[in-house]
Amino acid sequence: MRISKAVATRRSVRAFLDKQVDPALIRRLIEQAGRAPSGGNLQPWHIYVVTGAPLAQLKSLMEEKIASNPKGEGSEFNIYPPELEGIYADRRYKIGEAMYNGLAIAREDRAGRRMWFNRNYRFFDAPVGLFCFIERYMGPPQWSDMGMYLQTLMLLLREEGLDSCAQECWALFHNTISTFVQAPDHHMLFCGMAIGYRDPDHAANNFPSERAALEEFATFIG
Numbered sequence: 001m002r003i004s005k006a007v008a009t010r011r012s013v014r015a016f017l018d019k020q021v022d023p024a025l026i027r028r029l030i031e032q033a034g035r036a037p038s039g040g041n042l043q044p045w046h047i048y049v050v051t052g053a054p055l056a057q058l059k060s061l062m063e064e065k066i067a068s069n070p071k072g073e074g075s076e077f078n079i080y081p082p083e084l085e086g087i088y089a090d091r092r093y094k095i096g097e098a099m100y101n102g103l104a105i106a107r108e109d110r111a112g113r114r115m116w117f118n119r120n121y122r123f124f125d126a127p128v129g130l131f132c133f134i135e136r137y138m139g140p141p142q143w144s145d146m147g148m149y150l151q152t153l154m155l156l157l158r159e160e161g162l163d164s165c166a167q168e169c170w171a172l173f174h175n176t177i178s179t180f181v182q183a184p185d186h187h188m189l190f191c192g193m194a195i196g197y198r199d200p201d202h203a204a205n206n207f208p209s210e211r212a213a214l215e216e217f218a219t220f221i222g
C-alpha cells in the first residue's frame with residue numbers, strides 16, 4: 001500500500017469485525033512504529049498492548065467503574081482547553097453531530113449518546129487495545145513525539161488491512177488503567193487505541209469527517 005493510500009483510508013474506526021489479529025503482527029508493527037522520529041531521539045512513548053483474557057477482564061472492570069463513577073476519575077491534563085472556541089469548538093461540535101447523525105442517535109437522546117460513548121471503554125469491541133503513556137515530566141515537544149509514534153502505527157496498521165481509533169477518553173480513567181497495566185507512578189496515561197479489522201458496513205465507520213480547506217491552515221510564502 002502506498003503511504004498516500006494509507007493516509008486516505010485511515011479513519012477512526014469504531015466498529016470492528018469479530019476477527020482476531022495475529023499477535024506476532026501486532027508485535028512487529030508496535031516495534032516498527034518505533035522508527036517514528038522524536039526530538040533528540042528521546043522516543044518518549046511507553047506502550048502497553050492488551051488482548052485476550054486480560055482484555056475481557058478490563059472490559060468488565062470498566063463496566064463496574066462506569067456504573068459507580070460515570071464521569072471518571074478526572075484527567076491529569078486538559079483533554080481540550082477549557083476556553084476552546086471559534087473554529088475549534090465548531091469542528092468539535094460538527095464531528096460529534098456527524099457521528100451521532102450517522103448512528104441515528106438524536107441530540108436529545110442523552111442516554112443513547114452516553115451509551116454509545118461508553119463503548120469507548122470496550123475499545124469498541126476491537127480484539128486489541130493499546131495504551132500510550134509518557135514520562136510525567138515531559139513537555140509539549142515530547143507529547144508531539146507521542147503523536148508521531150501513534151500516527152506511524154496507525155498508518156502501518158492500514159498497510160496490513162487493520163484499523164484503529166485513538167482514544168483520549170481513557171485518560172478519564174487514568175488510575176484504573178495505570179493500576180491495571182501496572183505502569184510506574186512516573187508515567188502518565190495519554191490515550192488508548194482500539195485496533196482490529198474494520199466492520200465496513202457499520203454506520204459508525206461511514207459518516208464523513210471533514211477537513212479544513214488548505215487556505216484555512218496553510219500559508220505559502222514566496
Ligand SMILES: Cc1cc2nc3c(=O)[nH]c(=O)nc-3n(C[C@H](O)[C@H](O)[C@H](O)COP(=O)(O)O)c2cc1C
Pocket residue numbers: 010011012013014095120165166167168169170191209
Ligand atoms: C489523540 C486522539 C484522541 C482521540 N480520542 C478519541 C476518543 O476518545 N474517542 C473517539 O471516539 N475518538 C477519538 N479520537 C478520534 C477523533 O475524533 C478523530 O480522529 C477525528 O474526529 C477525525 O476523524 P478521523 O480520525 O475519522 O479522520 C481521537 C483522536 C486522536 C488523534
